[in-house]
Amino acid sequence: MTTHTHGHKHPTEVPRSSPPLIEMRDISIAFGGIKAVDHASVNLYPGEVVGLLGHNGAGKSTLIKILSGAYKRDHGDILINGAKVDITNPRDAKALGIETIYQTLALADNVDAAANLYLGRELRTRWGTLDDVAMEAECRQVMGRLNPNFRRFKEPVKALSGGQRQSVAIARAIHFNARILIMDEPTAALGPQETAQVGELIKQLKAEGIGIFLISHDIHDVFDLADRLTVMKNGRVVGTARTTDVDHDEVLGMIIAGKCPPGAIPGPGALQTASAAA
Amino acid sequence: MAATDNTQNPAMEREGALTRFLRATEIDSRMLGMLGALLVIWVGFDLASAIVRGGDGLLGGTFLTPRNLWILLVQTSSIAVMTTGMVLIIVMRHIDLSVGSVLGFTAVCIGTMQVYWLGPALGVGHPAIWIITLILGLALGAAIGALHGTLIAYFGIPSFIVTLGGLIVWRGAAWSVIRGETVAPMDKNFKLIGGGISGITPGSIGATASWILGLIICAAIVALIYLGRQQRKRFNFTLKPVWAEVLLAVVGCAAVVGITWVLNAYYWPKGVVDRWALQTGAVVPPEGLNISFGYSIPVLIALFVGIAMTFVANRTRFGRYVYAIGGNPEAAELAGINTKKITLMVFSLMGMLAAISASISSARLDSATNALGQFDELYVIAAAVIGGTSLAGGLGTIYGAMLGALVMQSLQSGMTLLNFESATKDMVVGCVLVFAVFVDQVYQRRVK
Numbered sequence: 001m002t003t004h005t006h007g008h009k010h011p012t013e014v015p016r017s018s019p020p021l022i023e024m025r026d027i028s029i030a031f032g033g034i035k036a037v038d039h040a041s042v043n044l045y046p047g048e049v050v051g052l053l054g055h056n057g058a059g060k061s062t063l064i065k066i067l068s069g070a071y072k073r074d075h076g077d078i079l080i081n082g083a084k085v086d087i088t089n090p091r092d093a094k095a096l097g098i099e100t101i102y103q104t105l106a107l108a109d110n111v112d113a114a115a116n117l118y119l120g121r122e123l124r125t126r127w128g129t130l131d132d133v134a135m136e137a138e139c140r141q142v143m144g145r146l147n148p149n150f151r152r153f154k155e156p157v158k159a160l161s162g163g164q165r166q167s168v169a170i171a172r173a174i175h176f177n178a179r180i181l182i183m184d185e186p187t188a189a190l191g192p193q194e195t196a197q198v199g200e201l202i203k204q205l206k207a208e209g210i211g212i213f214l215i216s217h218d219i220h221d222v223f224d225l226a227d228r229l230t231v232m233k234n235g236r237v238v239g240t241a242r243t244t245d246v247d248h249d250e251v252l253g254m255i256i257a258g259k260c261p262p263g264a265i266p267g268p269g270a271l272q273t274a275s276a277a278a
Numbered sequence: 279m280a281a282t283d284n285t286q287n288p289a290m291e292r293e294g295a296l297t298r299f300l301r302a303t304e305i306d307s308r309m310l311g312m313l314g315a316l317l318v319i320w321v322g323f324d325l326a327s328a329i330v331r332g333g334d335g336l337l338g339g340t341f342l343t344p345r346n347l348w349i350l351l352v353q354t355s356s357i358a359v360m361t362t363g364m365v366l367i368i369v370m371r372h373i374d375l376s377v378g379s380v381l382g383f384t385a386v387c388i389g390t391m392q393v394y395w396l397g398p399a400l401g402v403g404h405p406a407i408w409i410i411t412l413i414l415g416l417a418l419g420a421a422i423g424a425l426h427g428t429l430i431a432y433f434g435i436p437s438f439i440v441t442l443g444g445l446i447v448w449r450g451a452a453w454s455v456i457r458g459e460t461v462a463p464m465d466k467n468f469k470l471i472g473g474g475i476s477g478i479t480p481g482s483i484g485a486t487a488s489w490i491l492g493l494i495i496c497a498a499i500v501a502l503i504y505l506g507r508q509q510r511k512r513f514n515f516t517l518k519p520v521w522a523e524v525l526l527a528v529v530g531c532a533a534v535v536g537i538t539w540v541l542n543a544y545y546w547p548k549g550v551v552d553r554w555a556l557q558t559g560a561v562v563p564p565e566g567l568n569i570s571f572g573y574s575i576p577v578l579i580a581l582f583v584g585i586a587m588t589f590v591a592n593r594t595r596f597g598r599y600v601y602a603i604g605g606n607p608e609a610a611e612l613a614g615i616n617t618k619k620i621t622l623m624v625f626s627l628m629g630m631l632a633a634i635s636a637s638i639s640s641a642r643l644d645s646a647t648n649a650l651g652q653f654d655e656l657y658v659i660a661a662a663v664i665g666g667t668s669l670a671g672g673l674g675t676i677y678g679a680m681l682g683a684l685v686m687q688s689l690q691s692g693m694t695l696l697n698f699e700s701a702t703k704d705m706v707v708g709c710v711l712v713f714a715v716f717v718d719q720v721y722q723r724r725v726k
Binding site: 068070089090091094100102106107108109110111115119120121122124128129130133134136137156 | 509510512513515589592593594595598601602603604605606608609610611612613614615672673
């Protein structure tokens with residue numbers, strides 16, 4: 001590919017002085033013979049949003065669950081700031097500053113917002129008992145920033161609306177000084193106004209130097225919010241590109257056909273015809 | 279009240295008075311319903327027994343007498359203790375079918391230790407026997423529970439299967455230990471755990487201590503309400519109206535005083551008083567001597583277990599995790615909670631509670647047999663479910679389940695007073711269980 005079509009840019013690597021915040025290198029995992037993720041590599045720099053795109057079953061959620069500790073990889077390395085780390089369960093990931101907001105929100109429906117905010121990291125009094133009042137006070141503060149209209153602190157989160165539940169989930173992720181935030185379809189259950197709120201929030205988090213993986217079906221969301229995007233298909237990476245180097249149609253082509261446009265750096269999952277012809 | 283109505287917004291005014299009352303006091307409406315059911319059962323049985331043969335009860339029957347109510351509470355204590363653990367297990371979406379058999383097995387082990395090992399070794403009636411056997415018994419129960427918990431949490435066998443196996447295995451093990459014999463009598467100090475009179479020592483604390491205890495509980499109620507209010511004030515949270523706080527304190531204290539009064543109104547039988555007078559040299563006046571029983575030891579144990587378990591469920595990480603796992607096991611796991619360890623701990627706790635109940639039951643009967651605690655698992659589960667524990671997990675309260683146990687025991691005891699056959703009793707209790715869950719579901723749907 002020595003010549004390029006008019007209107008397309010060269011794939012560009014962003015010049016970086018520091019190692020990536022997160023590098024997932026050559027990750028593979030199989031479930032009963034089916035390779036859900038097949039030698040996939042992605043990386044993420046501080047203050048950057050990387051969108052992960054792909055069909056259902058493309059492996060993006062599985063790849064990200066390996067990072068958040070829900071699954072254990074069969075093969076490959078995870079590096080944080082250039083150093084190899086071992087993530088075998090969600091506790092490891094949290095200890096490394098990796099927080100996840102799951103598509104299913106992963107809230108305990110039967111307890112209230114404060115209990116969910118602090119789930120797994122409860123504040124305790126000096127006698128070792130739960131300090132519910134302090135947790136509620138803190139929860140009121142955090143939620144006041146994210147969703148000032150939120151009042152239903154005493155109710156189980158089951159009773160809350162989709163947007164309210166989402167803000168509880170986000171509050172939980174950012175409250176504990178996350179360095180890396182994984183958002184799995186963060187706007188899937190939200191109305192337009194709430195989606196805009198999440199967008200604002202993401203910009204705010206970027207400014208604080210947090211790296212964000214954004215998993216989404218919605219190309220528009222990714223173009224709006226992400227700096228780069230990586231497309232997966234059948235468990236493999238089709239390609240990675242800056243959102244300014246590719247357009248909507250090319251990304252659709254990557255998702256549907258696995259065709260890597262000239263503006264993107266191809267991965268092992270890219271359709272081989274073009275390079276074979278060349 | 280009328281004055282405050284005017285200040286409330288229109289949405290609040292449209293609610294019924296009861297809804298507003300419940301909101302202000304933050305009382306669980308389901309608990310009110312259960313207390314109502316209990317009242318109906320108690321009044322109904324007293325009236326029915328008044329018609330059948332009459333007595334000196336509150337309404338002319340034999341149910342609402344100090345004696346019957348005292349016995350009712352003692353009979354409830356064993357199931358009430360176990361049901362506190364069953365709540366946590368069901369909340370975590372598990373079940374424990376083995377508690378009755380574990381009770382039987384630990385009871386015969388405790389009995390065997392007392393009668394065949396420690397009795398001969400230390401001398402019958404040695405003061406260390408009861409405490410050694412109690413501690414070993416509790417350890418045994420906890421170990422059995424931990425075994426079940428390990429199989430469930432780490433080997434991934436469903437709790438229904440593990441404890442169904444346990445139901446059969448431990449009943450068989452109980453038989454093997456004593457080859458079907460009855461172990462009796464239990465140690466004389468141990469016997470007091472059952473609440474009965476051992477010689478001339480009663481298994482209850484008497485009038486003075488009961489009143490002191492009642493007053494301490496009243497003080498604790500007032501202190502908890504006050505401290506809770508201060509705490510909420512400190513963080514500028516909305517406060518309950520003062521009248522609601524005062525009402526809760528007054529009703530709570532009145533209930534405690536009432537129960538204490540009733541339990542103190544049950545006196546030693548004349549035969550025991552005479553035996554006591556003979557041995558101590560006390561002089562009994564010709565009109566007789568009223569010595570109160572007061573709070574019995576099994577009831578105190580159940581109270582203590584209830585308070586401790588409520589504390590564990592509401593105020594500790596462990597309890598919070600149990601509920602979170604029940605609400606959404608995946609979310610709990612993703613939040614970094616070690617769900618396997620919590621499962622193991624819950625089953626171990628259940629085993630220990632079964633051992634406490636084994637002590638109460640065997641002490642009360644002054645013997646241990648391999649049939650002890652048969653079908654208890656069903657009553658324990660029924661009490662939890664009647665008390666509002668959802669079999670779908672995530673929902674349930676300790677006090678609700680203990681009230682459920684009291685409702686069930688009240689039914690049984692009332693029917694016994696009316697000379698129902700035991701087969702009839704079983705049928706009624708079974709129907710009541712199904713009916714209670716039906717009513718609860720209708721109620722839940724209406725709340726939604």
